Amino acid sequence: MKSKSLSQPSASLLVRIKERNVRLTLISILLLCLFLYYADKNFNAYQIRVLNLCAIYTVLGLSMNLINGFTGLFSLGHAGFMAIGAYTCALLTMPVAVKDQNFFLAPINETLREIVLPYPAALLIGGILAALIAFLIGAPVLRLRGDYLGIATLGFAEIIRIVITNLQTITNGAIGFKGIPAKTNLWWSFGIATFTTVFLLWLIKSSYGRAFKAIREDEIAAEAMGVSLFKHKVLSFVIGAFFAGVGGGLLGNLLGAINPLLFRFTLTFNILLIIVLGGMGSITGTVISAFVVTIGQEALRFLDQPFSLGFVQVPGISGLRMVVFSALLMLVVLFFSRGLMGTSEFSWDYIIDLFKRLGKPSGKPLSKGGTK
Amino acid sequence: MAHLKIDSITMQFGGLTAVKDFSLELQEGEIIALIGPNGAGKTTAFNMITGVYAPVSGKIYFKDRDITGLRPDQITRLGIARTFQNIRLFKELSVLDNVLIANHLHLKSNLFEAVFNLPRYRKEDKEMLERSLSLLEKLGLVNLRNEKSSSLPYGQQRRLEIARALATNPEILLLDEPAAGMNPKETEDLTEFIRQLREDFDLSIFMIEHHMDVVMGISERIYVLDYGITIAQGSPYDIQNNQRVIEAYLGVNGDA
Structure with missing residues (x-):
């Protein structure tokens, strides 16, 4: 990776480029808003739901990428944090009548029954609660490294799920909730996805982000350079869990019904699939991959139905579409071991460069730290 | 007040004593070197100073402050920075x-x-x-x-x-084999470079080195470790003529 040139572009040029990039970013956000407005009015319920899922998986993928991709902590506890967020948010947004309907086996905890909060407050509390639990788990568990950390976090996610299954008067046990108000719309999901993207971009660009990456590259060297491993690992873990909680809240209020089985560890692996395909350590990659995987999962639904290959009749095998993703994952691991984007990021400079040199073949990699 | 004072630190890994009763004083602005054959415990001594290992016994003082058993990041914060024998840069990141x-x-x-x-x-x-x-x-x-x-x-x-x-922004710089893998020309440059560093950054420097040209060229005092035991210390001249040091490096002729 050669630097562009050793001669320095003038300061005024740099300012102009920066202003241009900010303008382009604002225009893109405006275009996104227009698209959402159009989609909101014209798309059918199914399409809107898929779009919502894309945005939610973006939030979840980004939060997991912060922990696994940027800080290099092999954590598999995401489903647990999502469960905390989803249950909290659902409990706080359901009207009293719906709660009474849901809790027919055992009555709901009196205090919780009365509390009904606006959606944003519920999402925020869901995120904060997930972050709090992550802090309690992270403080002891983050002393482990590599596979051991993976196993410990996986175990804690299962513990969270089992606890939820057994807290009958708070979570309604194995039955879960039905009739959660459908508060998640395109504006909420894409708004939060955009916020998460921008927040993480700024975080990664900051000195704290550099410290996270230093830990990923070499723990011993990072510590010798004065980076407190404990503080920064916990910080990354807690921020990741916060966004996972918010993402879980969005998901619960989109689906309308949740139960503990939804938050099994397969959910964590779905998100892991997204960040591995997109590139561990790339925000752009995660966003692209979240959309591709989510839309792909819907587009490939025909594989679950009976279909004919002309010479052979395939009976309906549910889950056959996931085979495609398994194959895709194997291909990526074999041939693109760093995922779609590696650790590169989208940048306007690169796009404009590309247009300028259109037609001329080039192998120049994406420059880092662009705007999105 | 010594800049860095090490008071008979000992490190054991299971039954193996890697460093035994190692003591050292580094005055402000000094360049000193630690030498010894492979496996003598030099890097272990470094790791104890920088907090990677906590010594089994003994104390380490930085400007009269006891820093024994602090974490590496805390020690770096106080003003002791180090490099590594096998380079440990953040490889994927820019310079x-x-x-x-x-x-x-x-x-x-x-x-x-x-x-x-x-x-x-x-x-x-x-x-x-x-x-x-x-x-x-x-x-x-x-x-x-x-x-x-x-x-x-x-x-x-x-x-x-x-x-x-x-x-x-350290006051003391610990260099773990800075000349490892360098050719004679590079080694020569490095010697001058280290001397310059001390002037430019007001440092006390403590280094581990195998290249005798570097060690003899710039260090004011030298400590020699062998099997974890300090077998000699003194000026470059003393060390060059010390019988035990020569034995440790070249071996003893048993019954010739």
Whole structure:
């Protein structure tokens, strides 16, 4: 990776480029808003739901990428944090009548029954609660490294799920909730996805982000350079869990019904699939991959139905579409071991460069730290 | 007051005593060296000073302050920086990022100030960048600042490691075999470079080295370890003529 040139572009040029990039970013956000407005009015319920899922998986993928991709902590506890967020948010947004309907086996905890909060407050509390639990788990568990950390976090996610299954008067046990108000719309999901993207971009660009990456590259060297491993690992873990909680809240209020089985560890692996395909350590990659995987999962639904290959009749095998993703994952691991984007990021400079040199073949990699 | 005072530290791994009763005093502005055959326990001594291992017994004082058993990041914060025998750069990151990370420990802004680029962080960030660039300038790496650190030639990776250690703003610099793998010309440059560092950055330097030209050329005093035991200490002249040191390096002729 050669630097562009050793001669320095003038300061005024740099300012102009920066202003241009900010303008382009604002225009893109405006275009996104227009698209959402159009989609909101014209798309059918199914399409809107898929779009919502894309945005939610973006939030979840980004939060997991912060922990696994940027800080290099092999954590598999995401489903647990999502469960905390989803249950909290659902409990706080359901009207009293719906709660009474849901809790027919055992009555709901009196205090919780009365509390009904606006959606944003519920999402925020869901995120904060997930972050709090992550802090309690992270403080002891983050002393482990590599596979051991993976196993410990996986175990804690299962513990969270089992606890939820057994807290009958708070979570309604194995039955879960039905009739959660459908508060998640395109504006909420894409708004939060955009916020998460921008927040993480700024975080990664900051000195704290550099410290996270230093830990990923070499723990011993990072510590010798004065980076407190404990503080920064916990910080990354807690921020990741916060966004996972918010993402879980969005998901619960989109689906309308949740139960503990939804938050099994397969959910964590779905998100892991997204960040591995997109590139561990790339925000752009995660966003692209979240959309591709989510839309792909819907587009490939025909594989679950009976279909004919002309010479052979395939009976309906549910889950056959996931085979495609398994194959895709194997291909990526074999041939693109760093995922779609590696650790590169989208940048306007690169796009404009590309247009300028259109037609001329080039192998120049994406420059880092662009705007999105 | 000694800048760094080590009072008979001992390190054991299971039944193996890697370093036994190692004592040392480093005065302000001094350059001293620790030498010894492979496996003598030199790096273990370094690791105890920098907090990677806690000594089994003994004390370490930095300007009369007991730092025994502190974590590595705390010790670096106090003002003792180190390099590694086998280069440990942040390989995937740029040269500039490597140096910027070493500035992080002095950051006062909290996470939110940093993420939302609030005034205090913006000021600190600018200072960090200026400090790092001027440091790279002094060490002749400024033109390479956007290169991936693992793509640098070996000698410059060593130099970058020293730059990174200096970015933590240390008073004492510990160099673990800075000349390892260098050719004679590079070694000669390095000797001059280390001497210059002491002047430019007001450092006391403690290094492990195998290249005798470097050791004899710049160190004021030398300590010799063999099988974890300090077998000699003194000026380069004393060490060169010390019978036990010669035996440790060349072996004893048993019954010839």
